[in-house]
Amino acid sequence: MDPAAARQAWRKLEPVHGLVYFAPGAEAIYASLGAPHRGMGYFASRAAPLGPVGPEIVVAAFYNFAPATVRRAIPAAWEVASPDEWTAARFRVVETSLESALPESLRSGAELEEALRLASRAAEAAAAHPEGRVLFAAYSALPWPESPLLGLWHAQTLLREFRGDGHVAALVTEGLSGLEALVTHAATGAADPSGLQRSRGWTDEEWAGACDALRGRGVLDAGPALRLTPAGLALRSRLEEATDRLAAPAYEALGDEGCARLAELGATLSTAVVEAGLLPAAMRRYVEES
Secondary structure: OOHHHHHHHHHHHHHHHHHHHOOOOHHHHHHHHOOOOHHHHHHHHHHHHHOOOOHHHHHHHHOOOOHHHHHOOOOOHHHHOOHHHHHHHHHHHHHHHHHHHOOHHHHOOHHHHHHHHHHHHHHHHHOOOOOOOHHHHHHHOOOOOOOHHHHHHHHHHHHHHHHHHHHHHHHHHOOOOHHHHHHHHHHOOOOOHHHHHHHHOOOHHHHHHHHHHHHHOOOEOOOOOOOEOHHHHHHHHHHHHHHHHHHHHHHOOOHHHHHHHHHHHHHHHHHHHHHOOOOOHHHHHHHHOO
């Protein structure tokens, strides 16, 4: 199977999953449980399938967040609400957002059913390979939603965490810490460095220290600009190739033709989500880039 076909099948549908992190109504839903800030809602709702774990487990599973940022939310979140309540709240965020974002023609009908059938087939194939994928395995144990719309979101969430756990394995193999992974990602030009640093909670000193360490390894240019060296570009290429390879077992169940069709259906749904304003404009690239 062509790795590019599998990557596109994931990428084109990813904004449908990603809206849960940016949805305007999320803060109010999490606050209704007693969350004092949006950060608690993010960490608790995403980590909830793991159970009432301590911050160290979340730091390890999420990989690139500053430990101090995680500890502001975990384990206090489990005193605010149970993991099951956080999971239910997350599904409410998704349901409310998708129902407001998608026209009726996309919220039901043959195309939604087809997208669900393809994505769930890939997710079920992924479930046969849980080894080393702790976050994915936790999500795969959740009951499947009855709603086709929520079912599609859940399928893409499983595929996203399956791919994400594989990406973490690739990062560990290359000897990159979570912070160093963020810095190298920013150095590709694919994301705003200050936005990545701020959203993951790293201090200026920590960010600068990671940059210095990567320059010492020959991954970043010696100058002030955040730019990858040829060795750094090769490292990022290896990471992407490894991530694609580790994600492949899910999409082999679809083959190239099925992947292409899921990408086509996903692009239509994701475009509607982006145009509804539920995601940063930068996420439009998931739909537009080949």
